[in-house]
Amino acid sequence: MPPGLDALRHIVVLMLENRSFDHMLGSLKAINPAIDGYVDSDVFTNLDAQNNPVKPQALAEFQGQLNPDPDHHFPAVDVQIYAGKTGNGRIANMQGFITSYFHQRQDLEHSRKIMYYFKQGDLPVLTTLALQFAVFNRWFASIPGPTICNRAFAHYGTSFGRVDMDPFDILEPIKSVYTRLVTATPKRSAKVYYYDVASSTMEVANLLQHQTEVFGTYQQFLSDCDKGLLPDYSFVEPNYSDHDSDEGEEVASDQHPDHDVQAGEQLIAEVYNHIRNSPKTWPNTALLIVYDEHGGIFDHVPPPPCPKDSFHSSQVDPGTGQPFQFDRLGVRVPAILVSPWIQAGTVVDRVFDHASIPATITKFFLGGYPHVSSREANADVFIEPRDGSGNMTNNLLSLDTMRNECPVFRIAK
């Protein structure tokens, strides 16, 4: 058994909002060509409303640039991926991002901003972690659609046929990854740490059976990191709104346009620092940082097809006139796995989506589970199971000894 896997006791997932891979990490191709980002010599373009080719440009700003919020509902993402083509034989060419954004404001100049990406120095936290640990070249949203259904895949391995933002019913026999863990024999532990009660989590409505046991706040998460008291599995939610709390004025840290990207950088740094600086937590914890979907922002890699899910949408819900069989993935998102047992500069080319989260957690902590969706059953795992049933050539926690030299962030207050 590789010592990194043998030591692993806690898996933490931090899921942020609505940014594509190329937008956040595309610039890293210039530093490490194995990272499938974007460099100026690449030929990828989108046509604007006057049929002028527009290249991606490193002009992204932290806030105030993507207003209105780029459309990322199912019909808009369909336009973005297929350039507005419909019917059989169309090709996913990622040529419709400007077309889609232009529809919203009818402003030629503004529509080109959907092709902007961040310079490496703009995002010191995310880019450092991507270069220093493992970055995934092919982690896609689970659905070419919005937040709620994509986050459902992270919790349940399916969205139960939903492709939209409406409340969904949890259909038997599927259970959330939290329910699987806390009802297992022997019992395991799992928590959704939401930022605070005013930010909360969608799952507070969905997981009423195990209230309190599976919920904590962000401050409790930091404390649990410090004391070495993390549960087996932690899912950390960012702050979704600017609001007042008992502690003072809170700023949204989810990075959802038009929230400040730097506030999200601080959140990622704080989560990492608390894990990194706790001698009881750092050696035995893996942290996955991932985004729920691309938020309508450009990416150059076409999402691949995938095996159908156990559920399919209605004919009406996708808004394209066709039911969706969940047989292809959404747009690519940033995903980074952090652990002191990972070789710096690791780049992973295998295909993942958010169904890989419950698949990995379930296989690692329980060995398996009888009732999972087809999509989860077919999803690849980002941490190999400890029982030896996995493919050890894919093991990312592969070092023989823990790294001593890992980055630390100094967060300005």
Place this chain on the structure above:
Amino acid sequence: MEPIDVPKPKGVRDPHRAAGTLLLAHVRHLHEAEKSLPPKYHTGIFHKAIETEFEAARYIRAVTKAIHKAHDDAVKERARRASARKRVIQIAAAADQGTSRKRRSGTKETKSKAIKGKRRRRIGRRS
């Protein structure tokens, strides 16, 4: 390795920014959950009037607290009922012990007569 500086966000904090589709969807989800709570936990906030992040956060805070409170109260109530049930069972068990002691002291013939007598009385009540 030298610490890497993470700058302070320069963005604008604006709780009165219009709530986006995600926050409004969150409000809708929590409203569905609120409807399933007993009326005493309802917030009294008209969720369809929510327009800003501040208003959405206020509603989300109120419903999240209500869900936790309703759950905590339900757990306490279940514990109270279980405890009461336990007391009843203990009393019943003690009574059973008393009955069995009496039965042991009686003869078979006496018990049989007593049962028949009870049956007759029940039939009599029904008619």
